[in-house]
Amino acid sequence: MAIALVLVLIVIGSVLFHVLSPWWWTPIASNWGYIDSTLVITFWITGAVFTAVVLFMAYCVYRFRHKEGARAHYEPESRKLESWLTAITAVGVAAMLAPGLFVWSQFISVPKDATEVEVVAQQWQWSYRLPGADGKLGTSNARLVSPENPLGVNPEDPNGQDDVVVEAADLHLPVDKPVKVLLRSIDVLHDFYVPEFRAKMDMVPGMVTYFWFTPTRTGTFEVLCAELCGVGHAFMRGTLLVDTEQDYTTWLQQQSTFAQLSAPAKVGALAEPAGTAAKAE
Known part of the structure; x- marks a missing residue:
């Protein structure tokens, strides 16, 4: 009982x-x-x-x-x-x-007016790429990934020169604007997951998966990896901030473009060796 x-x-x-x-x-x-x-x-x-x-x-x-004297009825199967x-x-x-x-x-089913944002997963960090002034993302390829080009952006594609690159930092999105999220992994399986948005999708090496949504409330939300991706999986976290249009524009203007990041570093003039200074006679 x-x-x-x-x-x-x-x-x-x-x-x-x-x-x-x-x-x-x-x-x-x-x-x-x-x-x-x-x-x-x-x-x-x-x-x-x-x-x-x-x-x-x-x-x-x-x-x-259990009852004294009770006997069980054996019925091995019942088709009904x-x-x-x-x-x-x-x-x-x-x-x-x-x-x-x-x-x-x-x-x-992405709306035609949605802005594309690329999310790139790598053990164990999140990076992002947003379209620049032309409103288009340049092409990319995993074979182009290098320390100088961590997202594998195609340097020969003119549409990619003004792309905004956000490496291992926070992602900002404008409120009430539809976003198409392109998902790419450059090493192992990952899963981009923002619990509050009900947004979740696997990221498969060699493939580009996607979904879309429109953030309807400003705030700060946590990005998680929902696919076991190695010993650092539990620490693969990020932050997504939904801003007002003005705050988003201000943040976007502070970011670097692919062209700026890939430009050759300016090397200062070498110091003149001692004893070689020209003597004015």
Whole structure:
């Protein structure tokens, strides 16, 4: 009886925790609504299954508890029960997968006015590239990655000369502006994840993955790597700041372009060796 009661209390506590959780309904980005709706549908379906299974267990524990003289009925299989379970499981899985297909379509259907921002992952840091005055990102290639060109920007592409390069620093985005996030890794698998934005996507070496969103609230948010990428995985964190238009413009003007970073360093004149100074007679 005690075990059956504990199982019932687990169900009641789980439902109350879900209903009363304080982290619901805090939209911060445009994709928050439809992703959360999918999560809610998944929670209801899995929650109903969880409730039914645990309550059935509680019933069985109570109904078939030990009694003197009672004998168990052995039934090795039941085709009728198996058919019902297969059908119900198929319907439940389809109900969870179908909304995800629509959400995925929205997640990758980028508006025409979205600004492209490239995120480059490397053990164990985040770097970024934003379009310059021409509004276009130049091409890049992993084969071009070097200490002088850590993001592998193509120096022969004129569109890349004015690209803004942010290496191992914070990323800023303007509020209420759609952004297409291009994701690239130059070493191993990573995953760009901003929990508050409901934004998450794998980064596969040799591929460019992407998604889009519109930040709808200014603030500071943490960037995490959600794919085990080596011993420094837990420390692969970054910061994303959503600014007002004015603050974003001010920050952007303070950043360096690819052309500025790749320009040859100016070397000062060598000091004149001692004893070689010209003598004026």
